[in-house]
Amino acid sequence: MNITGNTVxxxxxxxxxxxxxxxxxxxxxxxxIVGGRRTDVLARLAEEHPGLGTVEIDTTDPASIEAAAASVLARYPSLDALITMAGIMRPEDLRDPGFLATAEATVETNLLGPIRLIAAxxxxxxARPSATVITVTSGLAYVPLPLTPTYNATKAAVHSFTESLRVQLxxxxxQVIELVPPAVRTSLMNQENSxxxxxxxxxxxxxxxxxxxxPDAQQILVERVRWQRDAVAEGRYDEVLGVLSGRYRD
Structure with a gap:
């Protein structure tokens, strides 16, 4: 991917x-162009960041994805890059049957969302002379955080899907690129100050x-994520899983 001159x-x-x-x-x-569900947030972003395009989209709703795709492609016919960023991360207690609602929402957002976006x-x-699809997984696709089992599973699934997509294309x-973040200080799992x-x-x-x-990368791996990404190859899987098993416990 060239870092400039794209429509993303x-x-x-x-x-x-x-x-x-x-x-x-x-x-x-x-x-x-950024996409999101809340029109008020999109309006604020457009005002605060001149030149940033916005479109309303709910990546858990197939009809919303189709409508957003039609809107984006009509307004930006030179679109040549898609980054499937949307995702949620929530704790689950698998001993409590109530975890199923969280699991289903996570699969809908984190796995079906990117697949539907790519299909759209x-x-x-x-049809473009050069284009890019960037999926977003996680270090937890390689060694799971036991507190968030379905999140881990969806990220592992997106990794696998990305590998197949790259071969088929x-x-x-x-070009198909996988972005593999570590834990980052964002609102995901309230990690802003972690x-x-x-x-x-x-x-x-x-x-x-x-x-x-x-520009020809298949994965984007910051040094911080290699602790997880390379755990199996380096014989450290059990050690890393043990560390992650102790995190975020009540």
Whole structure:
């Protein structure tokens, strides 16, 4: 992916990593459109960040995805990048049958959302001379945080889906990149001030730098996430799982 001159749609980019990445990419000379459910938040972002496009989208609703895709492609026919950023992360107690509602919502948002987005936008991206799909997984796709079992599972599934997508699109005009964040100081799991999470600006600096230096990358891995990403290959899986098992316990 070239770091400049793109037209990029990022659903789920009204806060946290998504918004930060949207603004960094805009500042690199890209046309960026962010998507979200709340029209008031979208209006505020458009006012606060001139040049940032907005579109209403609920990535848990197939009809909303189809409507947003039609709107984005009509307004931005040169769209050549999709970043499937939207996601939720919630704790679950698997001993309590009530966890099922959280699990279903997590699958709907974190797994079906990206799959539906790719289905909606891929035909248009394939028609471009050069295009990019960026999925967003997590270090927890490689070693799970036991407190959030369905979140971990969806991120592992998106990783697997991304690998298959890349193989199927080999030889096409579409590059497939997997963004693999560690824990980052965002509102996800109330980690804004967590000492064990990576500062947001540091994560964005390193990520954009890697995108710039590695235009042919298949994965974007900041150093902080390699502790999880490389645990199996380095024989540290049980150690890392043990550390994660002790985190966020009540």
């Amino acid at each position: 749609f990022i659903p789920g980019a009204t806060s946290g990593i998504g918004l930060g990445l949207a603004l960094r990419l805009r500042d690199k000379g890209n046309t960026v 936008f891929l035909p248009a991206l394939l 080999a030889g096409s005009s579409v 000492p064990i999470a990576m500062p947001l600006d540091d994560y964005l600096d390193e990520t954009v730098g890697l995108l710039e230096k590695q």
